[in-house]
Amino acid sequence: MLEDDPAARSLTDAEFRLFTSLLRERCGLHFDDQTRYLVEKRVWRLIDEADGGSFAAFFHRLRHGPDAEETFSRVVDMLTTNETYFFREISQLLALVTEIIPGVLARRRGASRPVDVWSAGCASGEEPLSIVMLGLEAGLVPGRDFRVFASDLSRAALARARRGVYREASFRETDARMRRRYFVEKDGLTRISDDVKRHVDFVHLNLLDHSRARLLGPMDVILCRNVMIYFDVESRRRVVRSFHDRLRPGGHLLIGHSESLIKVTTDFELCHLRRELAYRKPGPGEEPFSLSDLLAERAIDDATERGDA
Ligand SMILES: C[S@@+](CC[C@H](N)C(=O)[O-])C[C@H]1O[C@@H](n2cnc3c(N)ncnc32)[C@H](O)[C@@H]1O
Structure with missing residues (x-):
């Protein structure tokens, strides 16, 4: 696949399910098809930051790598919405x-x-x-x-x-x-x-x-x-x-x-x-x-x- 081919920067249905199930199980965060594009964009940014490898290698690192905890923290930082302000509500x-x-x-x-x-x-x-x-x-x-x-x-x-x-x-x-x-x-x-x-x-x-x-x-x-x-x-x-x-x-x-x-x-x-x-x-x-x-x-x-x- 070419680098600028959008498919190269997306996830298969199975990959998307694997990734979002992990997030739901570990910290409750729920992503569906409406937010899929955003998830894919951020996942690829994380992969680029890590080593530019494949989704499979990144997912393995996230679950079993020696730096699994830090990698998961990075995922959380990238995918949580931290929007807030003083005296809200x-x-x-x-x-x-x-x-x-x-x-x-x-x-x-x-x-x-x-x-x-x-x-x-x-x-x-x-x-x-x-x-x-x-x-x-x-x-x-x-x-x-x-x-x-x-x-x-x-x-x-x-x-x-x-x-x-x-x-x-x-x-x-x-x-x-x-x-x-x-x-x-x-x-x-x-x-x-x-x-x-x-x-x-x-x-x-x-x-x-x-x-x-x-x-x-x-x-x-x-x-x-x-x-x-x-x-x-x-x-x-x-x-x-x-x-x-x-x-x-x-x-x-x-x-x-x-x-x-x-x-x-x-x-x-x-x-x-x-x-x-x-x-x-x-x-x-x-x-x-x-x-x-x-x-x-x-x-x-x-x-x-x-x-x-
Ligand atoms: C939109 S902010 C809300 C901040 C503040 N409570 C407010 O109302 O302005 C949501 C926060 O929930 C945190 N969050 C999401 N999932 C969480 C979890 N499983 N455990 C603890 N915090 C979580 C996010 O990291 C994020 O900082």
């Missing part, structure tokens, strides 16, 4: 910091444990960092009131998250005041302030790997937004089952605005927040609370500790 994040977290704190009155929040599929970190910034804006204290764990499958996206330097596209929903307050502009780069970044723990995690997910410990809130849209139904079921297992009773699961758990699970109940809907693992009943009551109570506690009261 902000009404949900506001509900988290003004209703859900204060609600858990109110229920736990007296106990000193922070609320555990997991941003599952955090890409380059804009989502968990937005949670910390909005938490601070709502008067919550990271570390004391809540902790944020963030994970992703893509090592390249995680490396960007750990570096904390962002391009303009990440700020499409960020107002100037928040940008001045929480970012540092230096040498033409925009970096998240360390006071925000140090409150997020970034870890590499495949959401289909339940035993590794267990290492994170039990959670109060899981956000998995705009991740499962790329999964087939069976993988969604597996991941949501693992979230159910990870959540404490009464814990919340937040998925993207365009997503739903219909046909995926009936293990969660729908919970009505002021302006949002969330999924909730059945557990202890909600108690009435308000953020202002909680903060007033905190002020009294602090004054008592200082001996002012």
